[in-house]
Amino acid sequence: MSLKHALLGFLSYNSMTxxxxxxxxxESVQHFWNASLSQIxxxxSQMEKEGLLTMEVEYQEEKPNRKIYHITDAGRQELQRWLREPTNLPSVREAFLIKVFFGGTMEKEDILSQMNQYxxxxxxxxxxxxxxxxxxxxQEAANLERDSFFWALTLEAGINLEKAWIEWxxxxxxxxxxxxxx
Amino acid sequence: MSLKHALLGFLSYNSMTxxxxxxxxxESVQHFWNASLSQIxxxxSQMEKEGLLTMEVEYQEEKPNRKIYHITDAGRQELQRWLREPTNLPSVREAFLIKVFFGGTMEKEDILSQMNQYxxxxxxxxxxxxxxxxxxxxQEAANLERDSFFWALTLEAGINLEKAWIEWxxxxxxxxxxxxxx
DNA sequence: ATTGACATGTAATACGTTACATGATTCC
DNA sequence: GGAATCATGTAACGTATTACATGTCAAT
Incomplete structure (x- = not known):
C-alpha cells in the first residue's frame, strides 16, 4: 500500500491531522493519487500501531478536538527505504479503451459520441x-526550492500524458x- | 465492474472457456486491462447466475473437461448498454510520481536511478x-476489417501514452x- | 524427471468506495 | 434556515491479488 508512503511523505514535511x-x-498529488478520509x-491509526507515527490529541475550544500525527524515526526510515525501492508499473484499467476495442459492434455515431465525451x-x-x-x-514552496522543482516535474508529467490522450x-x-x- | 463487460465483449465474438x-x-487488451484466472x-459463474451467459460442459478425453460459456440475449443487451454509457476517468495510482513528488528528500543519484529504471x-x-x-x-481479424480498425486504435493509444512517458x-x-x- | 500447456477452482488478504453516523461553528 | 468547513470514524460492499489445491498430457 503506498497510501501509507504518500502520508509518510507529507508528514515528513510537517506534523498534521x-x-x-x-x-x-x-491539492498537490490529486492527479496521480487520491484517497478518501474514510481510508486515511x-x-x-494502523501506522501508529506499526510505530511509523506518534499521535497527539489537541483539545480545541470552539472546534472539534483533533489528532495530530508526527512521523517517527522508523517512519522516516521506511519512507526512505520505499523511495529507493524499484517501482513497478501500476496495473491499468482503462474501461474506455475496452469500449473502443469493441467499437466494431457499435454504430459510428455512438462510438463518436463516446470519443467526444472522453x-x-x-x-x-x-x-x-x-x-x-x-x-x-x-508559492507554498517559496522557501523550498528543491521541493518545488520536483513538484513541478510531476505536474509536467500529468500535462504530457493529458496532451497525449487529447492528441490520440x-x-x-x-x-x-x-x-x-x- | 467492467471485467464483466470485457468478458461479454469477447464472448460476443465467440463462445469459449x-x-x-x-x-x-x-493477447489483445493486456496493455489496458488484466485479469487473473482466479478472478475470471x-x-x-456469477454472470451465469445473472443470466448474461449460459454454460455448457464439454467432456474431453485425454484433456480436462471444460466449461464453455455462451452469451445470452440479455448479455448482448447489457454489453450494448454499457458500451453506450458515459465513461468516467479511472482513478490513477502512480506510485512512481509519488516518489518523484518527494524526490526533494532523496539524493540526486537515487532519484536518477529511479527515473532510469522507470x-x-x-x-x-x-x-x-x-x-x-x-x-x-x-491476422486474426482478417475477415473482420471493422473490428481490426478499432483494435489498432487501442494499440495506438498505448503507443502514444508510452511515448509521452518516455519523453517526459x-x-x-x-x-x-x-x-x-x- | 521436470517443465509447460491445459483446465478449474477456493480461501485469505489487501485495497478502495460508498453509505452511515455525529456534532460544532461560520458564512450566506 | 441551510450549506460549507472543521473533525473523526465505522460498516458494508466491491474489486483484485496471492497463495493454495488438483490433475492430465506432451515435450525436452
Whole structure:
C-alpha cells in the first residue's frame, strides 16, 4: 500500500491531522493519487500501531478536538527505504479503451459520441493542470526550492500524458469519421 | 465492474472457456486491462447466475473437461448498454510520481536511478507494442476489417501514452542532471 | 524427471468506495 | 434556515491479488 508512503511523505514535511493530509493530497498529488478520509483515518491509526507515527490529541475550544500525527524515526526510515525501492508499473484499467476495442459492434455515431465525451474530460483535466495549480504550489514552496522543482516535474508529467490522450482522441475521431463504416 | 463487460465483449465474438478468455485478454487488451484466472472463473459463474451467459460442459478425453460459456440475449443487451454509457476517468495510482513528488528528500543519484529504471520499463513496453502484436491481431481479424480498425486504435493509444512517458522521463532526467542540487 | 500447456477452482488478504453516523461553528 | 468547513470514524460492499489445491498430457 503506498497510501501509507504518500502520508509518510507529507508528514515528513510537517506534523498534521488526517483532515489536513486529505487537503494536501487533493491539492498537490490529486492527479496521480487520491484517497478518501474514510481510508486515511484507519490507515493513520494502523501506522501508529506499526510505530511509523506518534499521535497527539489537541483539545480545541470552539472546534472539534483533533489528532495530530508526527512521523517517527522508523517512519522516516521506511519512507526512505520505499523511495529507493524499484517501482513497478501500476496495473491499468482503462474501461474506455475496452469500449473502443469493441467499437466494431457499435454504430459510428455512438462510438463518436463516446470519443467526444472522453475528449472533453481530458481537455478539462489539461486545463486544470495548466491553471493556477502550479503557481499555487510554487508559492507554498517559496522557501523550498528543491521541493518545488520536483513538484513541478510531476505536474509536467500529468500535462504530457493529458496532451497525449487529447492528441490520440482527436486523431482517432478523424479516422473514425473518414474510415469507419456505418 | 467492467471485467464483466470485457468478458461479454469477447464472448460476443465467440463462445469459449475461462481459460481461453484469459488468453484473449492477455493477447489483445493486456496493455489496458488484466485479469487473473482466479478472478475470471468466479466472475463467469456469477454472470451465469445473472443470466448474461449460459454454460455448457464439454467432456474431453485425454484433456480436462471444460466449461464453455455462451452469451445470452440479455448479455448482448447489457454489453450494448454499457458500451453506450458515459465513461468516467479511472482513478490513477502512480506510485512512481509519488516518489518523484518527494524526490526533494532523496539524493540526486537515487532519484536518477529511479527515473532510469522507470524509463527502461516504459521503453520495453513501447517496444512490445510496436512489435509483432499488431500484425498478429490483424491476422486474426482478417475477415473482420471493422473490428481490426478499432483494435489498432487501442494499440495506438498505448503507443502514444508510452511515448509521452518516455519523453517526459528523458526530459526530466536531463533537468535533474542540470538543475538539481546534491 | 521436470517443465509447460491445459483446465478449474477456493480461501485469505489487501485495497478502495460508498453509505452511515455525529456534532460544532461560520458564512450566506 | 441551510450549506460549507472543521473533525473523526465505522460498516458494508466491491474489486483484485496471492497463495493454495488438483490433475492430465506432451515435450525436452
Amino acid at each position: 488526517g483532515y489536513q493530509l486529505k487537503q494536501y493530497v487533493d 483515518y484507519p490507515t493513520l 475528449l472533453k474530460l481530458h481537455r478539462d483535466l489539461l486545463a486544470m493542470y495548466q491553471g493556477p495549480v502550479l503557481e499555487k504550489m510554487q 482522441l482527436e486523431e482517432s475521431i478523424e479516422k473514425i469519421k473518414k474510415y469507419a463504416t456505418d | 475461462g481459460y481461453q478468455l484469459k488468453q484473449y485478454v492477455d 472463473y468466479p466472475t463467469l 524509463l527502461k520499463l516504459h521503453r520495453d513496453l513501447l517496444a512490445m507494442y510496436q512489435g509483432p502484436v499488431l500484425e498478429k491481431m490483424q 522521463l528523458e526530459e526530466s532526467i536531463e533537468k535533474i542532471k542540470k538543475y538539481a542540487t546534491d
